[in-house]
Amino acid sequence: MTDLADIRWSTAGWRGVLRSDVLVTPAEVLPMVPAGEGRRSRHARTHRVETRSGVMYVKVYPEPDGRRAVRAYRMGRALARRGFGAPQALLMGRGGTAGVLVTQEVSGPMLLDAVARGACSRGEKRALLRALGGEVGRLHGEGFVRGDLVPSNVLVASTGLVFLDHDRTRHGRLLVWWHARRNLVQLGRFVAVGVSLTDRARVLDAYARARGLGVRARRRLARWLVRTTTARRCRIDHIAPTEAARAGFRELMRSGGRFDPARHGEGGR
Numbered sequence: 462m463t464d465l466a467d468i469r470w471s472t473a474g475w476r477g478v479l480r481s482d483v484l485v486t487p488a489e490v491l492p493m494v495p496a497g498e499g500r501r502s503r504h505a506r507t508h509r510v511e512t513r514s515g516v517m518y519v520k521v522y523p524e525p526d527g528r529r530a531v532r533a534y535r536m537g538r539a540l541a542r543r544g545f546g547a548p549q550a551l552l553m554g555r556g557g558t559a560g561v562l563v564t565q566e567v568s569g570p571m572l573l574d575a576v577a578r579g580a581c582s583r584g585e586k587r588a589l590l591r592a593l594g595g596e597v598g599r600l601h602g603e604g605f606v607r608g609d610l611v612p613s614n615v616l617v618a619s620t621g622l623v624f625l626d627h628d629r630t631r632h633g634r635l636l637v638w639w640h641a642r643r644n645l646v647q648l649g650r651f652v653a654v655g656v657s658l659t660d661r662a663r664v665l666d667a668y669a670r671a672r673g674l675g676v677r678a679r680r681r682l683a684r685w686l687v688r689t690t691t692a693r694r695c696r697i698d699h700i701a702p703t704e705a706a707r708a709g710f711r712e713l714m715r716s717g718g719r720f721d722p723a724r725h726g727e728g729g730r
Contacts, residue, residue, distance in 0.1 A: 467481035467482075468481050474557070475556035476556075477552065477554030478554075479563075480550075483551045485513070485517060487552065487554060490552060490554070490563055491561070493508050493519050493561075494521050494561055499519075499521065505522045505628070506520070507519070508520075515565065515566065516566035517563050517565055518564050518565075520533070520562045520564070520628075521559075521561050522628070523559055524558040525558040525559075526559075526560065527555050527557070528560065529560060529628035530553050530628070532628050532631075533553075533562050533626070533628035534553035536605075536632070537627045537630075539632060540605065540627070543603050545596070546618060547623060548565055549564060549565040551564060551565060567616055567618050567623050567625075569616050570616070570617050571613060571615070571617070572612050572617055572622070573613070576589055576590065576653070577653075578654055586655065589622075590656075590663045590664050590667070591663055591664070591667040592667070593622060593667070594665060594666065594669075594670075594671065595667040595668070596621075596622050597644065597648065597668055598667065598668040601637050601641045604634050605632050606630070606631055606637055606640040606641060607624070607627075607629065607644050608628075608630065609629055610644040610648050612653065642682070642685065642689075645665075645686055646693055648664075649664070649690055650690050650694055650697075652715070652722065652723070653716060654717075658710070658715075661714070665682070665683060666679070690714075691705055691706075691710060694713060700713075
């Protein structure tokens with residue numbers, strides 16, 4: 462792990478790495494590990510804390526998922542080196558099979574909040590969506606795939622788009638071959654306020670341009686995405702496939718339409 466950061470540290474059965482220019486210390490972070498507080502996800506708990514170095518997020522991976530902290534640290538730094546927006550990783554540690562990761566807070570709205578109706582101009586929304594397609598295309602072009610490329614993991618900062626949560630990000634050309642299209646389904650399966658079918662096409666067009674896809678390849682990808690996204694929505698949101706087929710893809714993904722989970726108090730899933 463010595464190539465991941467500037468300084469190695471070891472204390473109380475834990476070891477890891479941290480940046481030499483950050484004031485946060487393992488002694489400040491490790492007491493958060495056994496506590497049950499924090500925002501829970503499937504594999505971790507996340508604490509938002511204020512330190513001498515500013516606002517940070519401490520992500521605790523309980524046993525046996527500590528290896529995810531190592532992957533998130535490595536992938537976040539690898540993405541940043543290639544010019545992608547990623548939270549700055551400040552400290553990482555392993556204790557047995559548990560793990561902890563500290564990242565700097567990034568200021569800015571979430572992607573779907575930024576493109577919602579009234580949040581920005583039409584031109585700004587279109588530019589953001591094209592930037593999204595272009596960055597995802599570049600991400601895959603550089604050999605990275607995400608385990609969870611969902612809109613809630615994309616933030617709009619002053620410097621551009623920032624991809625969050627990298628404990629399931631992986632790097633490898635063969636991985637891109639198998640999993641890149643899955644990322645596009647993850648990104649596009651949500652009904653989004655202010656995002657039309659034409660907006661979705663803009664994202665796909667920018668993605669295709671970034672990947673160098675020709676017209677035929679782009680059309681094949683678009684048809685595949687419609688089929689796969691429809692099937693995924695039917696499975697997750699309990700929609701009868703025959704009903705989805707009758708309504709069509711535009712109605713299936715229309716914000717405020719009869720298939721919008723928000724109309725039934727379910728929110729985005």
